[in-house]
Amino acid sequence: MDWTLFLEWLIKSLIVVLMLLVGFAYLTLFERRVLAFMQVRIGPNRAGWQGVLQPVADAIKLIFKEELTPGQVFQPLFTLAPIITVIPAVVVAAVIPWGPDVELFGRTIKLAVADLNLGTLYVAAVASIAVYGIVLAGWSSNNKYAMLGGLRSSAQVISYELSLALCFVLVTLMAGSMHAGEIVEAQRGLWFIVLQPVGGIVFLIATLAEVNRAPFDMPEAEQELTAGYHSEYSGMKFALFFMAEYIKMIAISAIAATFYFGGYREPWFLAGTWLSVDVNWWLGPIYMLIKVTALLFFMVWIRATLPRMRYDRLMAFGWKVLLPLMLVLVFVTAVGILAEAWWLIPVLSLAAGAVAVFLVNQALTKKWQRR
Amino acid sequence: MATPAPTDTLDLAARFPGAVTPDTRPGYTGWVVTPEKLLEFAQFVRDELGYDYLVNLCAVDYLPEDRMEVVYNVFKTTGGPGLTFKTWAPRKDPIEIPSVVSIWPGADFQEREAWDLYGVRFTGHPDLRRILMWEGFEGHPMRKDWQEPFYDEDVKPFKRRWPDGKHVYAEKRSVYGDNVYFKPGFDPEKWTPTDPEEALYKSLKKYKTETSDGIETDHIIVNMGPQHPSTHGVFRAVVVLDGETVVSLKPVMGYLHRNHEKIGERNTWLQNMPYTDRLDYFNSMTNNWGYALAVEKLMGIPVAERAEYIRVIMAELSRIQNHLILIGMLLNDLGAYFTPALYAFEERELILDVFEAVSGSRMMCNYFRFGGVVRDIDEDSMKKIRDLVFDRLPRKIEEFDHLLTENEIIVSRLKGVAPLSAEEAIAYSMAGPMLRASGVPYDIRRADPYGIYDRFDFDVAVRYNGDMYDRYLIRLDEMHQSIRILQQAVKGIPEGPISSQKPSYTTKVPPGESYGRVEGPKGELGFYIVSTGKPNPWRYHVRTPSFVNLTALEKMCVGTKIADFVAILGAVDIVLGELDR
Numbered sequence: 001m002d003w004t005l006f007l008e009w010l011i012k013s014l015i016v017v018l019m020l021l022v023g024f025a026y027l028t029l030f031e032r033r034v035l036a037f038m039q040v041r042i043g044p045n046r047a048g049w050q051g052v053l054q055p056v057a058d059a060i061k062l063i064f065k066e067e068l069t070p071g072q073v074f075q076p077l078f079t080l081a082p083i084i085t086v087i088p089a090v091v092v093a094a095v096i097p098w099g100p101d102v103e104l105f106g107r108t109i110k111l112a113v114a115d116l117n118l119g120t121l122y123v124a125a126v127a128s129i130a131v132y133g134i135v136l137a138g139w140s141s142n143n144k145y146a147m148l149g150g151l152r153s154s155a156q157v158i159s160y161e162l163s164l165a166l167c168f169v170l171v172t173l174m175a176g177s178m179h180a181g182e183i184v185e186a187q188r189g190l191w192f193i194v195l196q197p198v199g200g201i202v203f204l205i206a207t208l209a210e211v212n213r214a215p216f217d218m219p220e221a222e223q224e225l226t227a228g229y230h231s232e233y234s235g236m237k238f239a240l241f242f243m244a245e246y247i248k249m250i251a252i253s254a255i256a257a258t259f260y261f262g263g264y265r266e267p268w269f270l271a272g273t274w275l276s277v278d279v280n281w282w283l284g285p286i287y288m289l290i291k292v293t294a295l296l297f298f299m300v301w302i303r304a305t306l307p308r309m310r311y312d313r314l315m316a317f318g319w320k321v322l323l324p325l326m327l328v329l330v331f332v333t334a335v336g337i338l339a340e341a342w343w344l345i346p347v348l349s350l351a352a353g354a355v356a357v358f359l360v361n362q363a364l365t366k367k368w369q370r371r
Numbered sequence: 372m373a374t375p376a377p378t379d380t381l382d383l384a385a386r387f388p389g390a391v392t393p394d395t396r397p398g399y400t401g402w403v404v405t406p407e408k409l410l411e412f413a414q415f416v417r418d419e420l421g422y423d424y425l426v427n428l429c430a431v432d433y434l435p436e437d438r439m440e441v442v443y444n445v446f447k448t449t450g451g452p453g454l455t456f457k458t459w460a461p462r463k464d465p466i467e468i469p470s471v472v473s474i475w476p477g478a479d480f481q482e483r484e485a486w487d488l489y490g491v492r493f494t495g496h497p498d499l500r501r502i503l504m505w506e507g508f509e510g511h512p513m514r515k516d517w518q519e520p521f522y523d524e525d526v527k528p529f530k531r532r533w534p535d536g537k538h539v540y541a542e543k544r545s546v547y548g549d550n551v552y553f554k555p556g557f558d559p560e561k562w563t564p565t566d567p568e569e570a571l572y573k574s575l576k577k578y579k580t581e582t583s584d585g586i587e588t589d590h591i592i593v594n595m596g597p598q599h600p601s602t603h604g605v606f607r608a609v610v611v612l613d614g615e616t617v618v619s620l621k622p623v624m625g626y627l628h629r630n631h632e633k634i635g636e637r638n639t640w641l642q643n644m645p646y647t648d649r650l651d652y653f654n655s656m657t658n659n660w661g662y663a664l665a666v667e668k669l670m671g672i673p674v675a676e677r678a679e680y681i682r683v684i685m686a687e688l689s690r691i692q693n694h695l696i697l698i699g700m701l702l703n704d705l706g707a708y709f710t711p712a713l714y715a716f717e718e719r720e721l722i723l724d725v726f727e728a729v730s731g732s733r734m735m736c737n738y739f740r741f742g743g744v745v746r747d748i749d750e751d752s753m754k755k756i757r758d759l760v761f762d763r764l765p766r767k768i769e770e771f772d773h774l775l776t777e778n779e780i781i782v783s784r785l786k787g788v789a790p791l792s793a794e795e796a797i798a799y800s801m802a803g804p805m806l807r808a809s810g811v812p813y814d815i816r817r818a819d820p821y822g823i824y825d826r827f828d829f830d831v832a833v834r835y836n837g838d839m840y841d842r843y844l845i846r847l848d849e850m851h852q853s854i855r856i857l858q859q860a861v862k863g864i865p866e867g868p869i870s871s872q873k874p875s876y877t878t879k880v881p882p883g884e885s886y887g888r889v890e891g892p893k894g895e896l897g898f899y900i901v902s903t904g905k906p907n908p909w910r911y912h913v914r915t916p917s918f919v920n921l922t923a924l925e926k927m928c929v930g931t932k933i934a935d936f937v938a939i940l941g942a943v944d945i946v947l948g949e950l951d952r
Contacts, residue, residue, distance in 0.1 A: 035708070035709075038710060039709055039710050039713040039714075040713055040714065040717055041713060077580075144593050145593070146593055148593075148615075148933075149592075214706065214708060215706065215780060217706070224601070224933055224934050226599060226600060247765050250379060303708050304708060305707070305710065305712050306707065306778075306780055306782065307702055307705035307706045307707035307778070307780050307781060307785075308705060308706025308707075308780075308934070309780055310783075310784055310932055310934045310935070311615055311932065311934060312615065312932060313783060313784075364779075364782075
C-alpha cells in the first residue's frame with residue numbers, strides 16, 4: 001500500500017465514471033438515432049455534425065430547467081430517491097475488467113477498478129439496491145401513478161433478480177470462479193453464450209427486466225402510468241433517473257459481455273493472430289466497447305420492435321417460466337461439469353429451452369381455446 | 372332476436388289506439404307516441420317488429436309550438452330501412468319522458484346528452500348526469516331560448532359584425548359582461564361553485580373493503596386523463612382500481628365541447644360543411660358525405676354520376692388511412708414505441724397527398740357539396756390514386772399483417788381480452804368495426820345502401836369472438852375490402868359533370884326532417900336535420916360513432932387490467948373532435 005496504489009485507483013475510478021457519464025450522454029443520442037432509423041424518420045441531427053452536440057444541448061436544458069417540487073411530497077426521500085437510484089448504477093461497473101493485466105511503469109495494473117474475488121456476488125448485490133430508489137421515488141411522490149409504478153418496479157425487479165442470480169450461478173459453475181477476470185479468461189476458447197445458449201438468452205431477458213427496458217418497462221409504462229415512478233420529478237432530479245436508467249443499460253451490457261460474450265477477449269477465430277488481446281493488450285477495451293455497443297443496439301432494437309407485456313403476464317413469465325427453467329439449467333450444467341462432458345451442456349441446455357418454449361406455447365394455446 | 376314482422380302490413384296506430392299516431396307534418400315520417408305508452412311501444416318495436424338496434428336518439432326543441440320532442444331512429448340488424456318514432460312533451464320544466472335504457476342500453480349516453488343540452492328529464496335513467504357540459508352549468512344550451520354570452524342573433528351572418536362590409540370581432544366591441552345574462556339573484560362575485568365532481572364520484576361503484584387472510588384491502592381511484600398520453604386527447608376516465616384490476620369506470624368527456632350543434636343551427640346549410648370536417652378530423656371526407664347525404668335526402672336532389680364515384684374513392688381512401696392509424700396507435704397503446712404508428716403515418720401521408728391535391732387541404736377537406744363535389748379530380752391525382760390502390764397500399768397492408776398479426780406479445784395482449792358478445796354489442800348500439808368484430812355483419816354500405824355502394828362487389832368484414840384481437844383483425848379485413856371497392860371505383864369512374872346543382876351560396880331546403888347515415892371508418896355517422904324552409908337548419912344533430920361506442924366502455928373494461936383499459940380505449944377508436952363536439 002503506497003500512494004501510487006491510491007493514484008492508480010483514483011485514475012481507474014475516474015476513467016470508469018467518466019466513461020459511464022459520457023457513455024450515458026451519447027447513448028441517448030445513439031438510441032434516438034437508431035430508433036429514428038428504424039422508424040423511417042431522421043432523428044436529432046441539427047446540433048453539431050449529425051447531432052453530436054445534442055447531448056450537450058440536452059444537458060444544458062436539464063440543468064437550467066426549473067426544478068419543481070410538488071407540495072404533497074415527502075421531501076427527504078423525494079430528494080434522496082434519485083441519488084439512491086444513480087449510485088448503484090455507477091458502482092456496479094467497478095468489477096468489470098476492460099482489459100488484461102498490463103505492465104506499466106514497472107508495476108502490474110489490473111484493468112478493473114475493484115479486483116474482487118466475489119465479482120458475481122458483488123454485481124448481484126449492488127444491482128438489487130437500485131430498486132430502492134425507484135420504490136422510494138414512487139412512494140414519496142404521493143401520486144397514484146408514481147405509487148403504482150414503484151410497486152410494479154419492486155415486484156418486477158425482485159422476481160427477475162432470482163433468474164438473474166441463477167444466471168450468475170451458471171457462469172460461476174462454468175468458469176469455476178466468481179472472479180470477473182477469471183470468468184473472462186475461462187471463455188478464452190469458447191464463449192459461454194455458445195456453451196450455455198439458453199442461459200445467455202434468459203440472462204438477456206432478465207437484464208431487460210432488471211433495467212426496466214422495453215418490453216418490460218412497466219414502472220414507467222407511458223401509456224398506462226404517464227411516467228410511472230418519476231411522474232412528479234422535473235429538472236435535474238428527473239435527469240438523474242434518466243441517467244440511472246442509461247448507465248444501468250451500459251453497465252448491464254458490460255456485465256453481459258463479460259459473463260457470456262467473452263469480455264475483453266478477442267473472438268475465437270482471432271486467437272493467435274496479432275489481433276489477439278494477448279499480443280496487443282490495448283485491443284481489450286476496444287473489443288469490450290464493440291461488444292457493449294452491439295448489446296446496446298440490441299436493447300434499442302427490442303424497444304423499437306416489441307409492444308409491452310402486461311404486468312400480470314410479466315410476473316407469470318418470471319415466476320412460472322424463467323425460474324423453473326433456470327433451475328433446470330443449473331442442474332444440467334452441473335451434470336455436464338460432473339460428467340466432464342462439455343458437449344453435454346449446450347445439448348441439454350437447448351433441449352431444456354425447447355421444452356420450455358413448447359410448454360409455454362401449449363399453455364397459451366389452451367388458454368385461448370378455453371375462452 | 373324475434374322474427375321481424377313486416378311493417379307495412381302492420382298498422383301501429385291500430386295496435387296502440389290513442390297512443391300512437393302517424394306523424395303527418397309535411398316532410399316528416401314515422402310515428403308519434405305519447406310518453407305514457409313509450410316504453411310499451413319500444414318493447415313492442417324491439418321484440419315483435421325486430422328493430423333491435425337503436426341508432427339515434429336526440430331531442431328537438433320546437434319553441435313556436437311549445438313542444439319538446441325526442442326522436443328515436445331504430446333499425447334492424449338484419450338490414451333494411453329503419454323506423455322513426457317520436458315522443459313529445461310540453462315545453463315546461465320539468466320535461467319528463469321515460470328512459471328507454473332498459474330496452475336499449477345504448478341509449479344511455481344519448482339520453483344524458485339530451486338531458487344535458489335540452490333538459491329533458493328521462494325518468495328511470497340509472498345515471499342521469501350532464502355529459503358534455505359540467506355539473507353546475509346553468510341552463511340547457513341547445514334550447515332555442517338559451518342565449519350565450521356575446522349573443523348576436525339566432526342565425527348567421529350576424530349583421531352587427533359586418534358594419535359597411537368590414538369584419539369586426541364581437542368580443543372586441545363588447546365590454547366584459549355587457550351582454551352576459553345572469554339569472555335573477557345570481558351574483559358572480561359571491562358565487563362559490565358546487566363540487567362538480569361529487570355526482571361523478573357518487574356514481575362510481577364502491578369496492579368493498581374485504582378482509583381476506585386478515586389483511587384489509589382498499590381501492591384507489593385513479594383519474595386517467597384529461598391529460599394523459601393514451602386517452603387520445605382530453606378524454607378522462609375515472610377508474611376504481613383493486614391493485615391493477617379495474618373495478619369500476621366512468622368516462623368523463625366534454626373538455627373539447629364547443630356545442631357544434633348550436634353552431635350548426637346558427638350557420639347556413641352550406642356553412643356547416645367545413646364545420647363537419649372538425650368532427651372526426653381524421654375522416655373529414657366521410658363526415659362531409661354524411662352531412663351532404665342528409666341534406667340531399669331532404670332536398671330530394673340527385674348526385675352527379677362522376678361525383679358519386681369520387682365520393683366512394685375519397686371515403687374508402689379515408690377509411691384505409693383511418694384504420695392504418697388505428698392499428699399503429701393501438702400498438703402504441705400496447706407499448707410498442709411508435710414504430711408501427713410511424714409506419715402507418717408513412718402511408719397516410721400519401722393518401723393525404725391525394726386529398727390535398729383534390730381539395731386543397733390535407734385534413735380539413737371541405738370537399739363535398741350538395742349534389743356533388745367541389746372540384747374535379749385531375750389526371751395526376753388519378754394516377755396517384757391508381758398507384759396507391761393497385762400497388763402500394765395492398766403491399767403495405769400485407770406488410771402490416773405479416774409483421775403484427777402473429778406477434779406473440781400482441782396475441783397474448785389482445786386475444787380473449789374484453790369480449791363483447793353479439794347481443795351485447797347490439798344492445799349497446801355499438802357501430803362499425805366494433806359491432807362487426809362481435810359477429811354482427813352489419814355494414815350500412817350493405818344493410819341500408821347509400822351512394823352507389825350497391826354497384827360494388829365487396830364483402831362485409833365480420834369476426835366472431837368480439838375480443839380485442841378481432842377488433843384488430845377486423846380493421847385489416849376492412850382495409851382489404853376497401854381496396855376491392857377502390858379498385859372497382861377507379862376502373863369504373865365515368866367522365867361528366869361533378870355536381871348536379873349550380874354552385875351557389877344559398878341552399879333552399881324544403882321543410883321536414885331527414886336522417887342521413889354513412890358507414891364512417893369508426894362506425895355509423897348519422898346526421899339528423901330538421902328544416903323549416905329557412906336558410907339555416909332548425910335542428911342539426913350529429914350521431915357520432917365515438918360517442919355512442921363509448922357507452923359499452925365500462926362494460927368492456929370492468930375486470931380487466933389497467934393496461935388493458937388503455938388498449939380497449941384505443942380499439943374503440945375515439946376522436947375527441949367528434950366525441951365532445
